Amino acid sequence: MARSMSGATPFGKLNLFRSVVPVQTQPSSHCRQMSAMVQKPLENSIRDKLSTTFQPKVLDVVNESYMHNVPKGSETHFKVVVVSDAFEGVSLVERHRKINTLLQEEFSKGLHALSIVAKTSSQWEKSSQKVDPSPPCRGGAGL
Numbered sequence: 520m521a522r523s524m525s526g527a528t529p530f531g532k533l534n535l536f537r538s539v540v541p542v543q544t545q546p547s548s549h550c551r552q553m554s555a556m557v558q559k560p561l562e563n564s565i566r567d568k569l570s571t572t573f574q575p576k577v578l579d580v581v582n583e584s585y586m587h588n589v590p591k592g593s594e595t596h597f598k599v600v601v602v603s604d605a606f607e608g609v610s611l612v613e614r615h616r617k618i619n620t621l622l623q624e625e626f627s628k629g630l631h632a633l634s635i636v637a638k639t640s641s642q643w644e645k646s647s648q649k650v651d652p653s654p655p656c657r658g659g660a661g662l
Contacts, residue, residue: 561594561625568621569601576640577602579650583634587656598634600650602643611637 559582566580579600584593599618606614614637622630636650 558592559594561628561630562597564625565597565599565622565630568625569599569618572617572621573601573603573605575601575603577643577648583653586653587632588658593629595629595631596634597630597632598636598650598653600636602638602640604640606637606639 562580562582566578569575569578569580577600579598581598581600582594583596583598585591587593587596589595601618609617615635618635618637619626619633622633626633634653638646
């Protein structure tokens with residue numbers, strides 16, 4: 520049905536001054552970030568603490584829980600790669616101690632296993648910037 524000059528349509532008067540507001544079909548990046556933070560509290564806490572404390576040049580926090588016999592979406596097993604000048608002159612054992620000490624709260628909240636790669640910038644450059652994949656889970660109980 521055609522409109523008349525008065526702007527009438529079969530559904531009533533046509534508002535020629537109506538503004539079009541886009542309908543958001545995807546969550547905004549802020550909403551996605553907030554959702555990720557809520558869904559990954561241990562991962563985010565680990566990332567935040569390592570970033571703040573060591574100011575790394577490279578930081579990778581990998582949730583490897585899916586490789587173990589835990590419920591889907593668990594945050595129990597992580598691998599961290601931390602490349603920082605703060606490790607200069609610090610032994611490998613001491614680097615691991617520092618990271619484990621820093622994450623004591625996360626261990627008390629369900630973090631069960633933490634694989635750590637902690638290198639200085641020069642060590643990272645010499646290592647071809649690759650990290651070996653974690654081995655498959657052996658079940659833990661029957662060692």
